[in-house]
Amino acid sequence: MPPSPPPGTRDLYPLEAARRRFLTEAWRRVSIRHGFEEVDGPTFEHADLYAVKSGEGILGELFQAFSGKSPEEVERVKQSGRGPYALRPEFTPTLARMYAARAASLPKPAKWFMAGPFFRAERPQRGRLREFLQWNVDVLGLDIPQEMWNVKHAASREAVAEAKARMDAECISCCVAFLETVGLTPADVRVRLNDRAIVENWLHGFGVERDRVPSAFALLDQRERASSMGELASRSKAAGIESEAFLAYLTQPTGTMAPPSGVSIDAEFSALRGQLEALSIAEWIDVDLSIVRGLAYYTGTVFEVIALGERAVAGGGRYDNLVELFGGPPTPAVGFAMGDVVISLLLQDKGLMPKDEELMEAAGARPDAFVIAAKDDLDGAVLALLSRLRREGLHARRSYKATRNVGKLLKDAAAVRARIVIILESPTTANVKHLDRAEQQGPMPLDEAVEIAQQWTAERIGEP
RNA sequence: GUGGCCGUAGCUCAGUUGGCAGAGCACCUGGUUGUGGUCCAGGACGUCGCGGGUUCGAGUCCCGUCGGUCACCCCA
Numbered sequence: 001m002p003p004s005p006p007p008g009t010r011d012l013y014p015l016e017a018a019r020r021r022f023l024t025e026a027w028r029r030v031s032i033r034h035g036f037e038e039v040d041g042p043t044f045e046h047a048d049l050y051a052v053k054s055g056e057g058i059l060g061e062l063f064q065a066f067s068g069k070s071p072e073e074v075e076r077v078k079q080s081g082r083g084p085y086a087l088r089p090e091f092t093p094t095l096a097r098m099y100a101a102r103a104a105s106l107p108k109p110a111k112w113f114m115a116g117p118f119f120r121a122e123r124p125q126r127g128r129l130r131e132f133l134q135w136n137v138d139v140l141g142l143d144i145p146q147e148m149w150n151v152k153h154a155a156s157r158e159a160v161a162e163a164k165a166r167m168d169a170e171c172i173s174c175c176v177a178f179l180e181t182v183g184l185t186p187a188d189v190r191v192r193l194n195d196r197a198i199v200e201n202w203l204h205g206f207g208v209e210r211d212r213v214p215s216a217f218a219l220l221d222q223r224e225r226a227s228s229m230g231e232l233a234s235r236s237k238a239a240g241i242e243s244e245a246f247l248a249y250l251t252q253p254t255g256t257m258a259p260p261s262g263v264s265i266d267a268e269f270s271a272l273r274g275q276l277e278a279l280s281i282a283e284w285i286d287v288d289l290s291i292v293r294g295l296a297y298y299t300g301t302v303f304e305v306i307a308l309g310e311r312a313v314a315g316g317g318r319y320d321n322l323v324e325l326f327g328g329p330p331t332p333a334v335g336f337a338m339g340d341v342v343i344s345l346l347l348q349d350k351g352l353m354p355k356d357e358e359l360m361e362a363a364g365a366r367p368d369a370f371v372i373a374a375k376d377d378l379d380g381a382v383l384a385l386l387s388r389l390r391r392e393g394l395h396a397r398r399s400y401k402a403t404r405n406v407g408k409l410l411k412d413a414a415a416v417r418a419r420i421v422i423i424l425e426s427p428t429t430a431n432v433k434h435l436d437r438a439e440q441q442g443p444m445p446l447d448e449a450v451e452i453a454q455q456w457t458a459e460r461i462g463e464p
Numbered sequence: 465g466u467g468g469c470c471g472u473a474g475c476u477c478a479g480u481u482g483g484c485a486g487a488g489c490a491c492c493u494g495g496u497u498g499u500g501g502u503c504c505a506g507g508a509c510g511u512c513g514c515g516g517g518u519u520c521g522a523g524u525c526c527c528g529u530c531g532g533u534c535a536c537c538c539c540a
Binding site for chain 2: 004007058060061089090092118120122123124125126128134221222225293294295311312315337339374375401403404405406407408409410411412413414415417421423425431433435438440
């Protein structure tokens with residue numbers, strides 16, 4: 001038996017690679033269409049980068065990395081169980097680091113996206129692997145003068161809140177636009193929206209201590225997965241949260257959570273709701289007060305895309321302190337990430353993944369021209385013609401079969417879905433056949449054949 | 465880390481109370497003297513995940529082990 005790939009990784013054969021290409025291309029197109037610029041960073045980072053602010057859970061799931069070059073290093077890794085580096089489990093710390101390093105010279109706001117591989121050392125299961133692709137879309141900074149970004153006095157507070165709402169909405173609309181382009185509808189997926197800053201205010205109102213807020217968020221996050229409200233209550237006690245008001249709020253009957261009494265959701269979310277309506281994507285959005293997300297660094301808006309029966313398709317939020325934490329200027333930022341695993345399952349289930357042939361064609365796998373020799377002693381001519389066609393920019397192939405049976409060779413050409421076949425009759429003449437149209441011309445001089453091949457190939461741009 | 469289910473050809477899977485290891489798809493060759501997705505004939509492909517045990521005989525029964533998968537924990 002040949003060795004199998006490591007757990008939680010995937011081998012991609014041509015069709016699967018085409019499937020992945022379909023997804024990453026859709027990500028790219030949507031991002032660029034929405035004015036985001038592509039960036040990328042290293043696939044491994046100093047492990048400390050993730051210790052700063054990622055949240056407790058993530059640290060236990062890091063793939064440790066080290067060079068192994070010096071015995072001392074190896075010994076340190078053995079002793080501590082930790083490497084000096086870690087394969088990246090998420091992008092946001094890298095992004096914050098990158099922005100912080102060049103903040104002064106970057107456009108305000110900076111709109112960045114990337115798509116690449118990420119790694120988490122978890123036990124694989126449905127919708128969750130150890131190596132996966134993730135699409136990250138972020139807006140760093142605001143569209144108002146930088147000196148206003150973090151002013152706290154009442155006069156500017158409203159303008160800042162509105163600017164943040166605009167940036168939040170840009171991210172969310174980019175995400176929704178992707179869902180839309182792959183054929184999903186608001187009936188298939190929902191965007192659940194909440195604001196941690198608002199929830200935090202309520203928590204203070206309930207009498208939850210400031211240092212207990214992260215624990216309270218974690219409890220809210222676990223609420224939907226908890227087996228019983230009693231279990232939540234005991235976990236709450238265990239976390240050292242005394243507030244009865246919080247407990248009552250946390251354990252209210254399942255379903256959409258009601259806000260605490262005397263609070264108007266519409267008033268709290270008015271700025272962002274206004275933006276989402278202006279972008280005409282409001283029908284995708286549900287305000288859901290139980291969404292807080294697991295990451296420690298979120299400070300305001302949080303949202304996730306969910307589909308019935310799957311784990312979250314995408315998730316994100318506002319992280320206004322992170323850039324500063326990495327030595328940059330105070331920079332409000334917002335972003336989201338989408339993994340390839342869950343969205344692929346969803347598209348598969350909904351029948352929205354294009355057919356195999358369409359995928360291969362979209363990936364450029366369909367040959368423009370297929371060259372065959374009808375007679376012996378034309379092998380040299382086949383190679384010369386192939387080379388010429390390829391130099392012209394065409395995807396050109398030949399048969400690897402030994403037979404001179406033209407019927408067999410045409411079958412070979414059809415099997416790889418070539419558009420046209422050039423049948424060499426002699427070193428200088430050929431027939432040209434259009435496979436889809438069953439149309440053939442020739443025999444003719446090679447120059448003419450190449451010209452027709454180019455003509456017919458150029459028509460592919462207009463094909464459905 | 466814990467638990468359920470599953471391991472037979474490259475893929476999807478049959479395989480009877482224990483009795484010669486199979487089908488479809490895919491792949492290769494041919495249907496000879498030049499026109500395609502169909503068709504026909506043939507071929508290659510297996511340590512039945514691996515190791516042990518029971519038995520005259522094990523893909524089948526028992527034990528162990530490895531791998532996959534789903535769920536728990538956790539959730540970026």
